[in-house]
Amino acid sequence: MNESLSQIDYREIMEYSRDPLIIHTNLKIIDVNHVAVDFFRATKDKIIGASPLDIFQEASKLAIEKRIESAYQQPAKVIEETIYRMDGTTVEVELYCHPVQIGTTKAIQTYVRDITELKEKELKQLEIMKEINELSATLVPVLNGIAILPLMGSIDEDRAKQLLDEVPFKVQEQDINFLIIDFSGMYTLNSVVTDYLFKINNVLSLLGVRSIITGLRPQLALTAIQLDYKLDSIPTKSTVKQALQSLGINQNLTIPLDIE
Known part of the structure; x- marks a missing residue:
């Protein structure tokens, strides 16, 4: 299987996901699915090329960078964070990332799950x-x-x-x-x-x-x-x-x- 066919197959798999997916390598976003485009409220062209650290609050960036580095060796644990969309609004999310191979490129795939509604229910329950x-x-x-x-x-x-x-x-x-x-x-x-x-x-x-x-x-x-x-x-x-x-x-x- 050649590299281009591998990438096409992987892109189709990404689009089936109901959660926003971000593919990044060397702290640079190289691909996202359509759900991520809608979620981050920006065009795909604006998202690709940006740093995945840009969506995080300043206090979290150092820990997230270390987390990304370690994820090249093994999947990182699920965490909860408050992140920014491209329009400046914040949202509570659950994050999970793991290493992937896109052709000859070793990258990280990050799943972003919106837990705003879940947090609101938890708050009401409390x-x-x-x-x-x-x-x-x-x-x-x-x-x-x-x-x-x-x-x-x-x-x-x-x-x-x-x-x-x-x-x-x-x-x-x-x-x-x-x-x-x-x-x-x-x-x-x-x-x-x-x-x-x-x-x-x-x-x-x-x-x-x-x-x-x-x-x-x-x-x-x-x-x-x-x-x-x-x-x-x-x-x-x-x-x-x-x-x-x-x-x-x-x-x-x-x-x-x-x-x-």
Whole structure:
């Protein structure tokens, strides 16, 4: 197979890619596919001949140059970077590059994957989790001296530790005598997180605050037993309503939280 035929075949392969592809050697772009032309918002003539380093922020260029040099020997690991398009706009991308042989030329092929939408989804998810976590540390007052701590979603070890740090201070600030800790909104728990959550009860007891646990699912109860917690020493009820009734609260009382 002659060199020109090899190049034509390779160019056809490049055009099948849905991601922008850049071929460069000696820090000079020698070819791109049509997706890259659209992605970088420039003509092919303007892109070819430019340095692949031009798309990177100044702080990243030295590391990227070293990465390109090492990629001539073996594929580089996937990384995330903020890069520039030719019109000056920035975009979050995932980059992967590996060595290729174009005829007699040893070059680097770089895949550019736009992850802007993925990053936006991750950010929204983080914001949602932040709201859930903040709500998870909110004491909902019912009457003077009585409040509910609704635990919701999935709480990791860091969040569980934060609850252990925050809840005792909040019960003192709000002058709480009885705290209903409701587990019914919890989806997943591991032994470490469960340990932290049950320690909250121990700390509250030392502060003279009586806690009542509600919504304890069988799996969570089993985990607690495996951690050697004596559940028979902690008041437990199936629902928040039952816990309130055990404290002498009229069942017709309107509670500022929809928890059963």
